[in-house]
Amino acid sequence: MKRLFLIEFDKLRANRSSRILIGAYFILLTSIALIAAIKFDIGPIKFHLAEQGIFNFPYIWHFNAFIGAWFKIFLAVVIVSMTANEYSNKTLKQNLIDGLSKREFLHSKWVMIFAFAGISTLFIFVVSLILGLMYSNYTEISIILKDFEYLLAYFVKHVVFFAFCLFLGTAIKRSAFALGFLGVWQMFEGFCYGMLKWKSPSWVDAEQVFRLFPLNAMSNLIPEPFTRLSAVRNLASQVEVEVIKNTNVQFWDIVIVLVWTFIFYSLTYRLLKRRDL
Amino acid sequence: MNTILNVTDLSKNFGRLTAVDTLSFRIEKGNVYGILGPNGSGKSTTLGMILNVVNPTSGTFSWFDGTENTHQALKRVGAIIERPNFYPYMTAAQNLRLVCRIKEVPQAKIDEKLALVDLLDRKNDKFKTYSLGMKQRLAIASALLNDPEILILDEPTNGLDPQGIAQVRGIIQKIATQGTTILLASHLLDEVEKVCSHVLVLQKGKQIYFGKVTALTTDHGYFELNATDIEALQSTLNAMQSIETTELRGGYILAYPNTELSAAALSKSLAAEGIVLTHLAQKHKSLEEQFLTLTQNQQA
Numbered sequence: 059m060k061r062l063f064l065i066e067f068d069k070l071r072a073n074r075s076s077r078i079l080i081g082a083y084f085i086l087l088t089s090i091a092l093i094a095a096i097k098f099d100i101g102p103i104k105f106h107l108a109e110q111g112i113f114n115f116p117y118i119w120h121f122n123a124f125i126g127a128w129f130k131i132f133l134a135v136v137i138v139s140m141t142a143n144e145y146s147n148k149t150l151k152q153n154l155i156d157g158l159s160k161r162e163f164l165h166s167k168w169v170m171i172f173a174f175a176g177i178s179t180l181f182i183f184v185v186s187l188i189l190g191l192m193y194s195n196y197t198e199i200s201i202i203l204k205d206f207e208y209l210l211a212y213f214v215k216h217v218v219f220f221a222f223c224l225f226l227g228t229a230i231k232r233s234a235f236a237l238g239f240l241g242v243w244q245m246f247e248g249f250c251y252g253m254l255k256w257k258s259p260s261w262v263d264a265e266q267v268f269r270l271f272p273l274n275a276m277s278n279l280i281p282e283p284f285t286r287l288s289a290v291r292n293l294a295s296q297v298e299v300e301v302i303k304n305t306n307v308q309f310w311d312i313v314i315v316l317v318w319t320f321i322f323y324s325l326t327y328r329l330l331k332r333r334d335l
Numbered sequence: 336m337n338t339i340l341n342v343t344d345l346s347k348n349f350g351r352l353t354a355v356d357t358l359s360f361r362i363e364k365g366n367v368y369g370i371l372g373p374n375g376s377g378k379s380t381t382l383g384m385i386l387n388v389v390n391p392t393s394g395t396f397s398w399f400d401g402t403e404n405t406h407q408a409l410k411r412v413g414a415i416i417e418r419p420n421f422y423p424y425m426t427a428a429q430n431l432r433l434v435c436r437i438k439e440v441p442q443a444k445i446d447e448k449l450a451l452v453d454l455l456d457r458k459n460d461k462f463k464t465y466s467l468g469m470k471q472r473l474a475i476a477s478a479l480l481n482d483p484e485i486l487i488l489d490e491p492t493n494g495l496d497p498q499g500i501a502q503v504r505g506i507i508q509k510i511a512t513q514g515t516t517i518l519l520a521s522h523l524l525d526e527v528e529k530v531c532s533h534v535l536v537l538q539k540g541k542q543i544y545f546g547k548v549t550a551l552t553t554d555h556g557y558f559e560l561n562a563t564d565i566e567a568l569q570s571t572l573n574a575m576q577s578i579e580t581t582e583l584r585g586g587y588i589l590a591y592p593n594t595e596l597s598a599a600a601l602s603k604s605l606a607a608e609g610i611v612l613t614h615l616a617q618k619h620k621s622l623e624e625q626f627l628t629l630t631q632n633q634q635a
Binding site (some may be wrong): 061065068069072074079148149152153154155157159332334 | 408410420434439569
């Protein structure tokens with residue numbers, strides 16, 4: 059385990075573009091804190107976003123997990139390109155000749171996936187905790203510790219997304235095409251959703267079927283937090299729209315993405331095993 | 336305990352093409368083996384299979400008497416396949432450190448091996464700045480990091496300039512004299528002839544010879560002769576029982592004996608017939624000629 063981590067860490071550390079992307083990622087994650095600085099003070103209208111309750115515990119866990127997950131594409135690019143490069147530089151072949159098994163090779167990449175997801179989760183936890191302690195109206199321990207499932211969902215969401223990227227990098231072997239495919243796949247899911255709604259027979263629940271699609275399942279993990287915000291709710295009730303959306307982390311969504319994680323892992327291993335180099 | 340690799344009926348098909356066809360051979364400790372064959376005869380595919388990067392279609396192989404699985408066994412092997420494959424953005428030292436981690440050997444030998452291939456002063460330069468000859472030498476250093484029990488080389492001098500070829504050959508010969516088992520694939524016959532004790536000859540994926548190089552090259556040889564009266568020489572030779580055929584080539588008579596025949600005996604019997612020789616040389620077919628004979632026999 060330590061050996062696999064060090065092997066992958068050596069590969070990453072020496073790569074300049076990976077270092078830049080990882081650096082940019084963490085700078086962007088920290089920039090969530092800059093939202094606190096949004097402040098209008100025009101005569102009678104005083105507006106300070108940080109005081110609208112977005113940094114209140116426990117809501118901040120949900121809000122930051124939702125926003126922070128947007129930036130994961132940076133790490134996805136690192137994973138895809140590090141994997142595709144192993145093919146184009148033929149270093150995968152050399153690694154195997156030097157005595158790494160195909161399973162070990164795959165696991166060294168998975169160690170990277172877990173490390174990225176884990177560090178990112180820890181980072182969002184620390185940033186949120188600091189912002190919360192600075193701006194939250196409630197700082198009682200019992201309230202701070204509420205809604206931690208959003209952090210769990212955040213971690214799982216990153217793991218499954220990176221597993222998808224690792225699979226694409228291995229399958230397509232060219233980083234640009236693999237990332238392009240990710241975009242195409244997103245559109246494909248949208249297309250399928252449209253077709254399901256339009257064409258599926260009445261006994262099929264389009265929403266439930268769509269829930270099984272990988273990218274949609276990932277995005278369902280952390281529902282959008284905005285309708286939970288009291289300001290938005292107030293506005294909605296004024297225009298007499300009832301907000302009944304469920305914004306909790308759903309157990310079944312976690313199960314669905316865990317199944318996908320397993321599928322991506324197995325498919326990647328199958329590809330590695332069957333291919334001649 | 337002295338068997339390093341045992342290959343039994345190994346085959347590989349790519350679609351309809353049979354790249355390697357039921358190969359069987361055994362590699363013993365301490366010998367230097369050559370795999371000979373023209374381009375596309377299945378040399379690299381064979382090495383790819385025993386090195387865990389190409390999946391065999393059928394057949395088996397086992398390293399070190401089958402006591403370890405392939406990827407564990409490969410940690411005791413050093414191999415260079417066709418082109419040197421390293422991380423271009425890493426320095427030589429960083430690349431070798433990664434190899435040490437994979438092979439689970441201490442990093443203490445990095446400098447020693449870099450010195451052996453004369454790259455120590457460039458160890459902190461990135462791999463992508465290296466010339467092809469330097470890349471190939473780095474690959475050799477990398478293959479030697481674990482002091483391997485067998486060194487596998489696939490076309491190690493391919494694409495190098497004469498100076499690079501000489502350097503790489505010098506290193507290989509140095510390693511061979513230290514008693515390391517070597518398996519060398521090449522289409523360059525003189526390369527194999529110079530360093531190998533045993534040879535496996537492949538053609539279109541089929542094994543057409545496996546055994547000692549000397550057994551392949553020692554036939555009865557042939558004589559190159561000239562005399563004051565060349566026509567009388569040829570007719571006398573044709574009349575001799577121990578001579579199979581003769582031919583006139585390049586101003587000399589070439590005589591092919593059908594039994595063991597010494598130059599002294601031949602000279603004596605010719606003198607008895609009144610032939611005065613001006614030239615007599617006993618010759619053996621080179622590996623190259625033997626190889627061509629072998630491959631032509633297969634085609635016929």
